[in-house]
Amino acid sequence: MKYQEILNHVVSVILDGDNPKAVYDALHDLYNLLVEATGISAHDNGDDAIFLETGKAISSAQAAHCLLEVERTRRFVRGIVQAVHDLRKKFGNQRINILYAGTGPYSALVLPLTAIFSSKEIGFFLLEINSLSMQAVKNLYERFSLQEYVQAYIQADAVKYQIPDDINIHLIISETMHQALKDEPQVSIMNNLLPQLADGGIFIPQNITVNLLMIDGGREIQNMFAPCNPPRQLLGTVYEIGMKKFPSINISRIAVPKETKGFTDLSLFTEIEIYGEEFLTAYNCGLNLPVRIGSADQYAGKTIEFEYVIAERPYYHYFAMES
Numbered sequence: 001m002k003y004q005e006i007l008n009h010v011v012s013v014i015l016d017g018d019n020p021k022a023v024y025d026a027l028h029d030l031y032n033l034l035v036e037a038t039g040i041s042a043h044d045n046g047d048d049a050i051f052l053e054t055g056k057a058i059s060s061a062q063a064a065h066c067l068l069e070v071e072r073t074r075r076f077v078r079g080i081v082q083a084v085h086d087l088r089k090k091f092g093n094q095r096i097n098i099l100y101a102g103t104g105p106y107s108a109l110v111l112p113l114t115a116i117f118s119s120k121e122i123g124f125f126l127l128e129i130n131s132l133s134m135q136a137v138k139n140l141y142e143r144f145s146l147q148e149y150v151q152a153y154i155q156a157d158a159v160k161y162q163i164p165d166d167i168n169i170h171l172i173i174s175e176t177m178h179q180a181l182k183d184e185p186q187v188s189i190m191n192n193l194l195p196q197l198a199d200g201g202i203f204i205p206q207n208i209t210v211n212l213l214m215i216d217g218g219r220e221i222q223n224m225f226a227p228c229n230p231p232r233q234l235l236g237t238v239y240e241i242g243m244k245k246f247p248s249i250n251i252s253r254i255a256v257p258k259e260t261k262g263f264t265d266l267s268l269f270t271e272i273e274i275y276g277e278e279f280l281t282a283y284n285c286g287l288n289l290p291v292r293i294g295s296a297d298q299y300a301g302k303t304i305e306f307e308y309v310i311a312e313r314p315y316y317h318y319f320a321m322e323s
């Protein structure tokens with residue numbers, strides 16, 4: 001199959017159907033083609049990760065692997081396509097300018113748009129800090145004659161990048177996150193870019209919420225092998241950022257009940273509102289895996305204070321106090 005056929009097929013299975021196996025197969029076909037076109041694969045050995053003061057920009061190989069996080073890619077692409085349709089309605093026939101911060105080597109989340117919209121309808125500002133990934137994206141757009149979509153290739157730090165005054169960006173996309181917003185610079189990128197969005201524009205993901213839950217660790221493991229609807233109790237929101245919550249608040253306090261009622265652990269769960277109907281929630285993909293805080297008994301009857309700390313690997317500083 002040729003590139004265009006493969007991409008069209010990816011788009012049709014992602015948008016039209018509810019067939020996870022077909023999406024899995026189609027994304028793997030696309031991946032194989034992109035490996036060949038860019039020379040970058042998820043199995044490359046070199047570690048070209050970059051440690052910024054605001055988080056880790058993952059290596060080109062790890063970023064290549066993101067395409068194969070099938071449910072993540074499927075839901076992001078569905079949300080992004082919907083957002084472009086909505087922006088086209090809102091902004092009449094203006095070309096929709098899309099800033100993609102952290103393209104990885106394949107620009108995986110916007111490439112499918114080229115099978116739906118013409119280069120008169122959408123234009124890409126492709127921003128990436130990793131030189132291998134940036135070069136791979138350039139090679140890709142040349143190889144498949146997609147240059148007309150590209151307004152600019154920008155090798156820069158998205159945490160510091162300033163959109164030129166004469167450019168209106170209607171849609172900003174950045175998926176530069178890890179579980180519970182730890183390790184990677186998503187928060188600092190949102191802090192920099194969200195205020196630079198054009199009036200009426202859209203940021204994807206729309207909102208990210210990290211909640212503290214009491215869980216039964218044994219039932220959670222069971223649930224991974226055979227769904228068993230494990231009991232979970234929401235205790236509160238530890239951190240939230242996005243179009244619904246901006247600027248975010250770095251400190252939160254959450255009370256843990258005295259009675260832990262058979263729950264064994266406290267864990268952080270990440271909810272990602274992508275756009276419209278598209279969400280990623282517990283266990284949907286690697287980004288939604290829980291992060292353990294401690295045992296439920298250890299914190300029973302106490303209040304935990306959390307502080308989200310921006311660093312080379314963003315993390316939560318937390319401690320318990322008597323309620």
Ligand SMILES: C[S@@+](CC[C@H](N)C(=O)[O-])C[C@H]1O[C@@H](n2cnc3c(N)ncnc32)[C@H](O)[C@@H]1O
Pocket residue numbers: 052056057058059060062063064066067101102103104105107108109127128129130133156157158159175176177185189
């Ligand atoms: C999780 S990967 C996602 C790759 C691709 N967007 C996708 O969804 O498949 C994040 C990408 O963002 C890039 N990145 C991380 N922090 C960045 C920053 N501060 N400025 C520019 N790019 C960054 C990384 O180098 C990596 O390629």
